[in-house]
Amino acid sequence: MKLTGVELRWIRMPLVAPFRTSFGTQEAREVLLLRAVTDEEEGWGECVAMSDPVYSPEYLEGCADVLRRFFVPTLTALDRLDATTVAPALRRFHGHPMAKGALEMAVLDAELRARGVPLARELGAEHEDVPCGVSVGIMDSIDALLDAVDGYLAAGYVRIKLKIEPGWDVEPVRAVRERFGDVLLQVDANTAYTLGDARHLARLDPFDLLLIEQPLPEDDLLGHVELAKVLATPVCLDESITSARSAAAAITLGACQIVNIKPGRVGGYLEARRVHDVCAAHGVPAWCGGMLETGLGRAANVALAALPGCTLPGDTSASDRYYSTDITEPFVLQDGRLPVPTGPGLGVRPIHHLLAEVTTSTEWLS
Numbered sequence: 136m137k138l139t140g141v142e143l144r145w146i147r148m149p150l151v152a153p154f155r156t157s158f159g160t161q162e163a164r165e166v167l168l169l170r171a172v173t174d175e176e177e178g179w180g181e182c183v184a185m186s187d188p189v190y191s192p193e194y195l196e197g198c199a200d201v202l203r204r205f206f207v208p209t210l211t212a213l214d215r216l217d218a219t220t221v222a223p224a225l226r227r228f229h230g231h232p233m234a235k236g237a238l239e240m241a242v243l244d245a246e247l248r249a250r251g252v253p254l255a256r257e258l259g260a261e262h263e264d265v266p267c268g269v270s271v272g273i274m275d276s277i278d279a280l281l282d283a284v285d286g287y288l289a290a291g292y293v294r295i296k297l298k299i300e301p302g303w304d305v306e307p308v309r310a311v312r313e314r315f316g317d318v319l320l321q322v323d324a325n326t327a328y329t330l331g332d333a334r335h336l337a338r339l340d341p342f343d344l345l346l347i348e349q350p351l352p353e354d355d356l357l358g359h360v361e362l363a364k365v366l367a368t369p370v371c372l373d374e375s376i377t378s379a380r381s382a383a384a385a386i387t388l389g390a391c392q393i394v395n396i397k398p399g400r401v402g403g404y405l406e407a408r409r410v411h412d413v414c415a416a417h418g419v420p421a422w423c424g425g426m427l428e429t430g431l432g433r434a435a436n437v438a439l440a441a442l443p444g445c446t447l448p449g450d451t452s453a454s455d456r457y458y459s460t461d462i463t464e465p466f467v468l469q470d471g472r473l474p475v476p477t478g479p480g481l482g483v484r485p486i487h488h489l490l491a492e493v494t495t496s497t498e499w500l501s
């Protein structure tokens with residue numbers, strides 16, 4: 136294929152309810168979408184960077200800038216490309232995995248549409264639907280938390296993930312355990328603790344959690360190694376895992392026993408597949424994480440979650456977990472599961488008038 140150019144499209148999606156984590160509260164999701172135009176097909180990519188660099192160093196306008204000045208011109212200068220040539224072509228540029236991943240995703244969608252191949256098949260998915268977990272934010276009260284969890288369980292979610300931070304950890308977990316019994320339950324700290332909190336975090340051990348996600352800063356691998364020695368609860372890494380190589384290092388060091396795979400964080404779906412393969416080779420359970428994606432990224436994440444090594448329910452929630460109206464056909468939970476898209480490429484496309492309603496600006500890059 137020949138890449139003619141890329142349309143950047145900024146959209147703003149109001150959340151159905153504020154989503155609070157240890158690094159802040161979101162009321163709406165600003166999203167940067169990419170539409171890759173090639174001589175054969177068009178493809179869509181979703182950049183999962185947040186508006187501010189509070190989850191990882193990337194942020195929306197930084198992604199737009201690096202795409203505008205470096206990444207898109209590098210690819211449009213190529214006579215031919217396909218998805219597997221994107222990462223090598225951009226390798227001389229350090230970092231920016233979310234911007235790179237969004238561009239690769241758009242090229243991959245165009246390529247697979249031209250070939251008539253679903254993303255799930257390209258990645259090696261083995262399931263036609265996937266069990267879905269849900270991420271539950273930090274709430275103003277235990278009662279509010281229990282109401283939220285009750286609603287998600289009633290909706291069919293098979294696993295509950297609670298966001299935690301110092302001052303909101305043991306008590307919410309205890310309350311959910313006491314109210315809802317042996318529901319599959321895990322927590323996510325988004326780097327909010329230090330190794331000095333080890334004894335406090337060990338107070339979560341009696342609650343039989345599936346995992347504790349990213350308790351320490353993303354660059355503190357050795358801290359996670361020491362923490363994993365004193366916790367009974369398995370340690371799962373998210374922000375620390377930036378590539379297949381970093382997954383291999385974290386696993387080999389003993390910094391994690393489970394891996395949250397997020398395609399945007401590792402530079403795209405092809406690298407996410409390699410992270411999956413590293414985990415499978417080490418016998419380490421993996422699951423697909425989420426970044427509040429629209430139906431475009433959600434479609435791709437559900438395909439990833441259908442890989443054989445994704446043995447734990449992912450943060451692949453229904454569209455209405457975050458949005459009253461998605462920009463694609465909504466993903467609707469069926470008995471706690473989502474169907475893997477079967478159409479070519481992502482298998483979904485934005486619905487024009489819905490996309491127009493949330494679009495705040497567009498820019499053509501070539």
Ligand SMILES: CSCC[C@@H](NC(=O)CCC(=O)O)C(=O)O
Nearest residue numbers: 156270424425426427428450452
């Ligand atoms: C704004 S929070 C985004 C990162 C967070 N993601 C989730 O909690 C799941 C979000 C989702 O359901 O898409 C994580 O650290 O795992």
Ligand SMILES: [Mg+2]
Nearest residue numbers: 323348349373
């Ligand atoms: Mg996380």
